[in-house]
Amino acid sequence: MMESKIRIGQRTVGPLQVFTYLVQCTATGEAVIIDPGGDEDQLAQWAADEGVHVKLVCNTHGHGDHVAGNERLCRLLDVGCALLGQEADFFGLDRMLDCPIRRLSDGEEVQVGDLSLEVRHTPGHTPGGVCFHTPGHLFTGDTLFVGAVGRTDLQGSSMRALLDSIKTQILPLDDETVVWPGHDYGDTPTSTVGRERVENPFITDLL
Ligand SMILES: [Zn+2]
Numbered sequence: 001m002m003e004s005k006i007r008i009g010q011r012t013v014g015p016l017q018v019f020t021y022l023v024q025c026t027a028t029g030e031a032v033i034i035d036p037g038g039d040e041d042q043l044a045q046w047a048a049d050e051g052v053h054v055k056l057v058c059n060t061h062g063h064g065d066h067v068a069g070n071e072r073l074c075r076l077l078d079v080g081c082a083l084l085g086q087e088a089d090f091f092g093l094d095r096m097l098d099c100p101i102r103r104l105s106d107g108e109e110v111q112v113g114d115l116s117l118e119v120r121h122t123p124g125h126t127p128g129g130v131c132f133h134t135p136g137h138l139f140t141g142d143t144l145f146v147g148a149v150g151r152t153d154l155q156g157s158s159m160r161a162l163l164d165s166i167k168t169q170i171l172p173l174d175d176e177t178v179v180w181p182g183h184d185y186g187d188t189p190t191s192t193v194g195r196e197r198v199e200n201p202f203i204t205d206l207l
Contacts, residue, residue, distance in 0.1 A: 014039060021180060061130070062090065110132070137180060
């Protein structure tokens with residue numbers, strides 16, 4: 001019954017058009033915001049309009065376009081942010097961001113009211129990138145896009161690691177699991193694990 005308690009909002013923010021997510025537990029009104037890439041005031045207003053209590057900002061990875069709104073949004077909402085500890089270290093975010101940073105670990109569960117977001121370490125696009133999984137839904141950041149995958153020509157990137165992450169952390173999930181990516185690079189803003197399994201050329205051709 002857990003899936004019926006979840007409500008997910010998707011918005012495009014910032015100059016690099018990042019998908020930011022507002023994930024709420026409808027039973028308790030608790031929520032998290034994933035990857036606030038900018039437009040912090042609008043994001044705070046969004047949460048207010050939804051009438052939810054945001055308890056944490058979560059980041060799929062440490063790239064500037066995905067953490068750009070962390071500082072100001074954390075201040076506006078009086079919360080901290082959370083990402084994999086290894087990722088915070090790699091990008092030196094403790095020095096860059098003036099907001100509390102919760103260091104997540106692979107396999108950890110982030111509680112959001114009655115919901116639970118499981119942290120799945122998916123290195124490849126960045127060394128400490130993660131996907132957040134809750135039954136029926138997967139927030140993939142720049143690891144997996146609709147019909148594509150994240151860049152691996154950047155510092156700390158590895159195509160081999162990225163493909164391995166998709167194989168071990170994403171493809172075992174149910175076909176019906178909705179994929180919520182970090183950018184609108186596909187022909188639709190969301191997909192499913194089942195659709196990517198048969199249509200994504202990086203999966204069909206390289207795995
Ligand atoms: Zn990225």
